[in-house]
Structures are given as structure tokens and as C-alpha cells.
Amino acid sequence: MSQYFDNARLPSKIEEYHTKVFGVSFIFKTDNGVFSKEKLDFGTRVMLENLPLEEIHGDVLDLGCGYGVVSIILSKFLDANFDAVDINKRALHLAKINMKENSSFGIHFFESDVYDKVDKKYDFIITNPPIRAGKDVVYSMLMGASEHLKKDGSLFFVIRKDQGAKSTIKMLESLYDIHIICKKNGFFVIRCILH
Secondary structure (H helix, E strand, O other): OHHHOOOOOOOOOOEEEEEEEOOEEEEEEEOOOOOOOOOOOHHHHHHHHHOOHHHOOEEEEEEOOOOOHHHHHHHOOOOEEEEEEEOOHHHHHHHHHHHHHOOOOOOEEEEOOOOOOOOOOEEEEEEOOOHHHOHHHHHHHHHHHHHOEEEEEEEEEEEEHHHOHHHHHHHHOOOEEEEEEEEEOOEEEEEEEEO
């Protein structure tokens, strides 16, 4: 659980891995106490590879950004303004290093407990919610997006079938038009368009 909250007491051991997305090479520095420190998380990859990139523009929020994977990769392919937030200070420190490492300048990384410090609205919010942090956290991320999306804005997220994809979809139907844009190896990539 330390990757979601306070990891200051964990010894630091910075490592790095290389990965390719859309044929482009990336390098990410990671550390103890961050999510998916050894490789690009499979669910995140499935989400990235199935986003309708041609539709994504304007202001984008990378919610629960970790060490910066989603916004750093997408900034290479999209003409958009990226904000990226996380509660994990160590992950945010790495995200800023990774932005420079991958020459993905212009992403605004800042600390926020979900939407606590988020004070604007976005065209798109993208997240791989931290299921292990518990339903309350996940639902606050997904439901709370409705208050931080512009009119006709979209929330994209990925969730595993066995981690409650169907019940989560049912819960979100009161706020959004729901579109399942991909199912792969038990992962659902879901688009929620604000009513």
C-alpha cells in the first residue's frame, strides 16, 4: 500500500526500464514505493494503446500519474496541455526526472490527494485507478471526475473484470454515457462521457 500514500521511510533504490509504445522508445526511472516499478503496467499499456488519440486535445488531466508514464507517453503524440497529479511525493519526483529523460517538456506535475488541489476543468481525464487503495478512493476518482470535466468531456480509465469492472460501470451510469472501448486479457478500457 505504501505506493499510494506515505513512502518516505522506504529506502530509495532508483532503477530504470526501457519500453516501447506506438513504436517509440521510452525510459523510466522508478524506485521503491511506486506502482509498477519494474515495467510498464499491462493495464496501463492496454489503455494507452486503445485511446482514440485523434480525439484527445485541449486540457488533459493524468490522475494518479505515478512516475509519469501516461502523460509523458501521450505528450509525444498529442497536441494537448497536460496536468498530472499524485499523492505520492516520491513518484512525482521521479515523474519530473522522467519528463526530462524523455524530452517531454511542458507537463505540469503537482501533488494532490485525488482532486484536492485540482482547481480547473478538463476536456479529458485519464487514469488507471489504484484498486488496492480501496473502493472509496477509486470511486472518488471516477465519480469526482464529473466535477472536473468540461461539457462533453470524457473520463478514460482501465479496470480488470475481476476487480469489479461491471459493478463500477453500473455505479457510473447515473453520471456518464459509458462506452467500453476495449476488452483484453480481463482488462476493460472504459470511456465515460459527461451527460
